[in-house]
Amino acid sequence: MILTILRALFVLLMGAVGWTFILDPGQALGGYTWLSIAIALVIGVMVISIDMLAPRRKLLVFSGLFTGLVIGVLAAYALSFVVTLLVDYVVSYINSLNTAPNPFIPDSQKILIARFIQLLVGVVSCYLSISFVLQTGEDFRFIVPYVEFRKQTKGVHPILLDTSALVDGRIADLADTGLLEAELLVPAFVQKELRALADSADKLKRNRGKRGQEILQRLLENRRAN
Incomplete structure (x- = not known):
């Protein structure tokens, strides 16, 4: 039940990310304003489809949600710098191919593209982190030994x-x-x-x-x- 609600919220957040991209007057997709929502929703559905192939495990939900959210936010923050560098490189390369005096992708649109991708990466990172911790808390405990998601009997069973x-x-x-x-x-x-x-x-x-x-x-x- 919790994972179902999480997946529904994830899809809504992905759609919201695409919608904020449309609301920006400097959006880079021109007349294809619906395309950003479509891309965000398709990515959301793909991520959920891949996630549903993983085996389910019963764990204490709230500790898993909190831990997964913290990991997701930290991962998204770290990846935002990578996204900025990649967008700068790709946009610079595309503009270098343009022989016109004006750049093919101006700086305002480059910033918007980077922000859009960062939002997508942030939502995906948080969702995958929460889902990963919810389903693999037992193994995750080996990484963070003082985080326990369910009672375990220590030692060898007779x-x-x-x-x-x-x-x-x-x-x-x-x-x-x-x-x-x-x-x-x-x-x-x-x-x-x-x-x-x-x-x-x-x-x-x-x-x-x-x-x-x-x-x-x-x-x-x-x-x-x-």
Whole structure:
């Protein structure tokens, strides 16, 4: 729900950016006043479409919104200098190709173009930053270790073994490698079930029960297993 509202606001902001470009009397698109809104909306739809392909994750919303907004504003501020340099370079190159006495793109229009692109970059940066933090807060915590978006259980989770895992026996081979850091837990009802199988009149069940007991005993004697 929050992401849906965020996407709707993002599209409206992109349209507003295009509209402010139209309202400026020095706008650089001449008679194509609708083109700036169209460009802004198309970029907005493309960004949202790409974002929707990312996997969703449940996180605490407000901390994600705040953190993402701060990152987006900082990124937009940094990129605004890059945008200004690029616009200056491109406009200077275009004007150098013009043989007329007057420049093809005057300074007033160059400033307007730079401002328009900076607004687009700012809105896109804020949206992507918020969306990124909302969806990847768990990974983001590795970058900012003191920002936690949801409660996490620290340490290695224990592994609960059932009857089939003990009868299968491969868990004992895996424990022999020393790669298992987690604690192995065998509930009392599983041990009781193994004893019942070992005492069964059915030969197949009896063999399964005895094998499970052997694997359990092997794990108990294994110093590499907890």
